[in-house]
Amino acid sequence: MTNSHPQRETDADAAADALHAALGRAGIVLPSLTADTASPDLGLVQLGRVRADVALRLAEVIEWGAGRARG
Template sequence: MTQASASPDTTPDAAVDPFAAMNSLRSALDQAGIVLPSLAVDPGAPTLGLIDLGRVRASVALRLAEAIQKGDAAA
């Protein structure tokens, strides 16, 4: 399977390893000081490769939004 770092615009969903994608996301979140405690591969639909982000407190959602916005500014 393709690494999680493949471009999301060109890689078919079926070719992305959901476990690698989850670990890549967890690592990026860790670098931003953000923890999503429920982050996991969704076992209910293994063929879809869904990642369950879970629920977070409002303060974590704001920090996540800020981290994404900072990333957009760097691009």
């Protein structure tokens, strides 16, 4: 999988907040979503574990968004 966005230093807290807000607009809650404080220099976001139905809903939203991005 390739990333079309150039890698840049991103604040993990801001990234987690942005992802939480976007998922919320899609009706998806990842209860364990947070910035990973164990490795602050890496800028990691902890997504956590979710029920299978939430994972399927997340996959549907990603597929929908990917389809829109392709045009």
